[in-house]
Amino acid sequence: xxxxxxxxxxxxxxxxxxxxxxxxxxxxxxxxxxxxxxxxxxxxxxxxxxxxxxxxxxxxxxxxxxxxxxxxxxxxxxxxxxxxxxxxxxxxxxxxxxxxxxxxxxxxxxxxxxxxxxxxxxxxxx
Amino acid sequence: xxxxxxxxxxxxxxxxxxxxxxxxxxxxxxxxxxxxxxxxxxxxxxxxxxxxxxxxxxxxxxxxxxxxxxxxxxxxxxxxxxxxxxxxxxxxxxxxxxxxxxxxxxxxxxxxxxxxxxxxxxxxxxxxxxxxxxxxxxxxxxxxxxxxxxxxxxxxxxxxxxxxxxxxxxxxxxxxxxxxxxxxxxxxxxxxxxxxxxxxxxxxxxxxxxxxxxxxxxxxxxxxxxxxxxxxxxxxxxxxxxxxxxxxxxxxxxxxxxxxxxxxxxxxxxxxxxxxxxxxxxxxxxxxxxxxxxxxxxxxxxxxxxxxxxxxxxxxxxxxxxxxxxxxxxxxxxxxxxxxxxxxxxxxxxxxxxxxxxxxxxxx
Numbered sequence: 001x002x003x004x005x006x007x008x009x010x011x012x013x014x015x016x017x018x019x020x021x022x023x024x025x026x027x028x029x030x031x032x033x034x035x036x037x038x039x040x041x042x043x044x045x046x047x048x049x050x051x052x053x054x055x056x057x058x059x060x061x062x063x064x065x066x067x068x069x070x071x072x073x074x075x076x077x078x079x080x081x082x083x084x085x086x087x088x089x090x091x092x093x094x095x096x097x098x099x100x101x102x103x104x105x106x107x108x109x110x111x112x113x114x115x116x117x118x119x120x121x122x123x124x125x126x
Numbered sequence: 127x128x129x130x131x132x133x134x135x136x137x138x139x140x141x142x143x144x145x146x147x148x149x150x151x152x153x154x155x156x157x158x159x160x161x162x163x164x165x166x167x168x169x170x171x172x173x174x175x176x177x178x179x180x181x182x183x184x185x186x187x188x189x190x191x192x193x194x195x196x197x198x199x200x201x202x203x204x205x206x207x208x209x210x211x212x213x214x215x216x217x218x219x220x221x222x223x224x225x226x227x228x229x230x231x232x233x234x235x236x237x238x239x240x241x242x243x244x245x246x247x248x249x250x251x252x253x254x255x256x257x258x259x260x261x262x263x264x265x266x267x268x269x270x271x272x273x274x275x276x277x278x279x280x281x282x283x284x285x286x287x288x289x290x291x292x293x294x295x296x297x298x299x300x301x302x303x304x305x306x307x308x309x310x311x312x313x314x315x316x317x318x319x320x321x322x323x324x325x326x327x328x329x330x331x332x333x334x335x336x337x338x339x340x341x342x343x344x345x346x347x348x349x350x351x352x353x354x355x356x357x358x359x360x361x362x363x364x365x366x367x368x369x370x371x372x373x374x375x376x377x378x379x380x381x382x383x384x385x386x387x388x389x390x391x392x393x394x395x396x397x398x399x400x401x402x403x404x405x406x407x408x409x410x411x412x413x414x415x416x417x418x419x420x421x422x423x424x425x426x427x428x429x430x431x432x433x434x435x436x437x438x439x440x441x442x443x444x445x446x447x448x449x450x451x452x453x454x455x456x457x458x459x460x461x462x463x464x465x466x467x468x469x470x471x472x473x474x475x476x477x478x479x480x481x482x483x484x485x486x487x488x489x490x
Contacts, residue, residue, distance in 0.1 A: 003256040018237040025385035041285040067300035085318025125460035
């Protein structure tokens with residue numbers, strides 16, 4: 001646990017470094033008078049039409065879901081992968097071939113999920 | 127259940143740490159050591175973009191038979207510094223309709239997330255802030271945070287180009303995150319440990335004991351896949367559709383100016399260094415000196431401090447990233463997604479199983 005406390009401390013110092021940089025710049029930076037053209041959204045000199053926050057293409061959402069699924073699945077792989085070498089090289093209650101079989105089954109299920117998504121056309125980008 | 131690693135060659139503690147422990151009482155010394163380590167990392171974070179901006183411009187220039195920056199300092203060495211000072215004094219602007227809090231949170235989040243990984247990178251035997259037992263897990267978890275900054279930046283800017291760029295970046299980064307995570311798992315499987323320091327120690331021996339070679343033939347494939355995935359994860363050319371200047375102006379950074387833009391830039395370059403140092407740690411033996419099995423040469427190479435080897439290897443990997451940029455044309459978004467989901471992910475699954483077989487049979 002101690003190492004994560006250290007990481008937390010490092011993150012705090014890092015955020016301080018970045019935040020301090022931005023703050024210093026805000027104090028030091030030159031300013032020009034405010035005018036409506038200056039704060040207009042930059043869309044290549046065209047006047048922006050409407051709000052930018054619109055309903056968006058759904059494919060992105062599907063990819064986000066896919067990412068969630070596969071990222072969590074890869075975390076489930078983690079414990080198995082972590083003990084793999086220990087099981088394979090040292091005498092333990094588990095047999096290495098059994099573990100390899102289990103790994104294959106897991107990866108196969110994961111892969112068939114990918115095939116299903118593929119077949120359903122989620123990966124098609126238009 | 128100690129892994130079969132010979133660490134007798136390396137000292138148990140480092141000299142600076144011992145010195146501080148000698149002059150300060152126990153807990154204070156430990157705290158001082160941690161603060162020193164964090165400051166060292168912050169120095170690396172501060173100097174990496176400076177070095178990389180210069181390198182990026184010089185490499186680009188020489189690939190195009192130009193000279194690049196020459197005026198400020200010797201061969202333009204002070205150019206990045208001049209740029210940085212200029213950016214600090216530039217006005218920070220916020221477009222109308224932007225969400226103020228999120229707009230300023232995004233660069234802070236991006237830059238902070240970019241060096242969170244550096245806290246677990248072993249620069250040398252003892253030049254590492256901390257070494258959690260689940261280091262690889264931590265890397266996988268933290269690498270996802272940068273995406274938040276990008277998405278927040280795009281959403282808060284109230285600019286169509288920013289939003290499009292952020293969405294593309296986000297989709298690309300989360301996709302390639304999968305193959306990076308699977309490749310890291312591959313290394314965990316091969317080395318039997320999830321601590322980054324022990325992963326480096328598992329490569330002790332000659333050059334052939336680095337995971338790129340120790341995992342026969344497939345190690346090189348895994349290395350190439352890691353390079354491709356990390357290039358895409360970094361949104362670097364040729365996978366830079368998110369900031370394709372000709373289509374999307376500046377991608378998610380379109381509305382950022384001055385120091386806020388500099389923070390995104392810092393994040394980008396630190397991320398690049400981070401990806402290169404992960405490649406070094408996982409495949410190229412980290413801080414270990416290359417050994418060739420020739421006693422006298424090996425002793426000579428071993429005398430060079432580990433962190434120099436580490437930086438040499440990392441910067442070589444970074445050079446490869448820059449080389450990519452000027453070699454390959456930019457693919458389309460759909461080609462990029464196809465490459466990831468239809469080629470890299472299945473290939474990584476296969477590699478994982480092959481690695482399992484190799485470990486069981488004792489070939490790797």
